Structure formats: structure tokens, C-alpha cells
Amino acid sequence: MADIKSGTPTLYLRDEELRKGIELLYFAYRDHNGVPDEILAEYGFGRAHHRVLHFVARSPGMAVSELLGILRITKQSLSRVLKELVEKGYVRQETGARDRRQRPLYLTDKGSELERRLSAVQRERMARAYREAGAEAVAGFWRVLFGLIDADGRDAIKTFIEKP
Amino acid sequence: MADIKSGTPTLYLRDEELRKGIELLYFAYRDHNGVPDEILAEYGFGRAHHRVLHFVARSPGMAVSELLGILRITKQSLSRVLKELVEKGYVRQETGARDRRQRPLYLTDKGSELERRLSAVQRERMARAYREAGAEAVAGFWRVLFGLIDADGRDAIKTFIEKP
DNA sequence: ATTTTATGTCAGCCATGTTGACTTATTTAT
């Protein structure tokens, strides 16, 4: 490698560092979702159901259109999982107070219970990772993740995630 | 919230911090793969093809079983995408020198070109995030991601990612 | 000579994304 002679191995190191981030992100994301996926399967649900449970738990009463905006999927995709969650009694839809076209979403008790169960395993894993890495590392973790998000994605989430 | 009076808002803060990590991970992972997904679609490929291209580029000559071990999918799932990549001339399979049952995998020139195109957009995004966050943040990013990986997953990847 | 291993293949199922077309109820604008 030319770096050995040039004495400026910046490019090589840089590429290694970038590759490392890319691969760690892949493996971490996969394992982060592994146990939840197994739990969801018990209920006949998938990751898409988990996302709905998560964001509805987080912002009770959110409109369907808001959820669509956050998840960035089509309403047909959302409709399928939302329908299942409502029919099976995990999510409840009301009629909007101000705007009666809207259908504010809420978790039922059953929904809250499942959401907590799912989020518990993810929070435990995240907590373990935080603990092992230390507070300073956690701040860096947030900063880099934030930097990976699209500019318009940052806008969309800034209502509930302040810039790290 | 009891925290206001107790003066030890650790639990509340902790939950917020965990949630923040979980959500940032979701958004970052999604956007990290957004542009590559569009490029792959031009070729009639998907994310699974990208993963194969990535790891074969990274470890040329790897056996199919090694790839299966890294990706943790079934051979039937891998077979489908691998077959397409071979048929369309992006991946080449040889016969193992020591063990002739093995089919060492290599990218063709065409495969390398596509892999570079895909990895370029991810590296650029990652580089931007690194730059915005700073070197210290990057180290923390790695440490937390590593901590999110399963114990046996850490074993499996330690051949090519040293513990951050 | 038998068993194990590496790889490949067929067939079918499931989850979850997509596009396109269309309906209904309600609100907003003219």
C-alpha cells in the first residue's frame, strides 16, 4: 500500500473507519431487533406492528397522517398493520375532537402491555451498551446517528428528538 | 413526576436516553440505506444483494458457508440472491483449492463497480456524520454499537472488527 | 465403505414494502 511509503495513511485509515461504522451499524441494528422479532412472532405480528406500537405509545392521540409522516411508508402499508392491531385490540381509534376526519390513535391496555414488553428488551440491551460504553460514548453515539439522518428527516423528528 | 421532588431524576432521564438511542438508531439505519436502495432498484436488486456484494468485496474468496455465518440467514435465502448476482455477472464462483466442495466467492469487475458505487454513497454519508460529530464521538459511536451486538455476534465479527 | 459436510435446488408460506384506482366523511375556500 502506498501509505507505507507516503507516511500519510489518512485515506486508508479513513476508509477502514467508515467501513467499521457501516458494518457495526448493520450488526447492531440486526441484533437490536432480534429478540423483539421473536416476541412479535408469538402474536402473529412483525416489525411494522412494533413501530406502530412504539410511536403510538410515545405520542398517544397521534393522527394517522402523523404516523405516516414519521414512518415514511404508504398508507396502504400502514393500513394493513394498523387494521390488525385495531382488530386484535391493541390499538384504539377515536374521532378527532377538533377535526372529526382524524382518527387519533391510542394503545389499549393490552397494547400498552405488549409495547412495554417489546421496549423492555430493547431498553435493557441499550442500557447494557450504554453502561459498557460510558456516558461520553453515548453522547458520541447520538451525535453520529443524528448525522446519518437525512436533512428533512432531522426536521421531521426534531419535534421529539432534540439535536444531540 | 416524582423526580421533581425527589431530586434524583435518574430513572426518567435514563428512559429518555434509552428511547433516544432506540429512535435515532431506527431513523439513522433507515436513511443510511435509503440511497443505496434506490441504486439497487435500478439493477433489479435489493438490500440482500448489497450485503452479499459488501461482504464479498470485503473478503474476496470467502466460502458460501462463511457468508451464511455472517449474514445469519438460511442458505435458501442466500441462494436466491447469490444466484441472481452470479447469473447477471456481478459475482463469480470458483472451486476451492484445498476443499473442492467449497465455492469461493469473488466480485467480477462489474460487481466491484456496483459495490463501489453503493459503498461510496454510504461512506460519504458516514464521513459527513463523522465530520459533524468529531473523532471522540466516532469512538463512542463504535463502542455503543458494539455493545448492542449479541455476545455470539461479537465473536463472529471479531475476525474483521476489532473491539472498539 | 460409510458418514459427514458444502453447496444447490424446488416448492410454498409469510411479512411488509410498493403503485394505482377509488370511496366516504369532513373541512376549507370560493
Next chain:
DNA sequence: ATAAATAAGTCAACATGGCTGACATAAAAT
């Protein structure tokens, strides 16, 4: 008051990429 825009839902069809189960072939290991 009427027309247009918006929020939500629905039907149909298609693609990707996981999965299981069963089976085949060639080569290596015992």
C-alpha cells in the same frame, strides 16, 4: 351554498427477502 381539498380507508396486484421442509450431488473425513 357549493366546490375543492384533506383525512382516512379499501381493493387489487406485485416485489423483496425472510422462513420451513424435503431432497440431490459431490467431495472430504472417518
